[in-house]
Amino acid sequence: MKEFEDRFSELQADMVSICMEYAKDRADKVYIYASCEVTNIGASNINTK
Structure with missing residues (x-):
């Protein structure tokens, strides 16, 4: 697990x-949002000040 x-x-x-x-x-x-599904891998990010 380590x-x-x-x-x-x-x-x-x-x-x-x-x-x-x-x-x-x-x-x-x-x-940061990341997703890994059977048919789709995606990611997006939002930066705030």
Whole structure:
């Protein structure tokens, strides 16, 4: 189980980093939504100041 948690934390940190890069570090909060279903994989983010 520890391997899953470590990998998930790495992916989460990467997603936040990408969102902050997209927002040019002007966001105070980052909301990330990710979904993985049988026929669809999607993600979106909202950056707020």
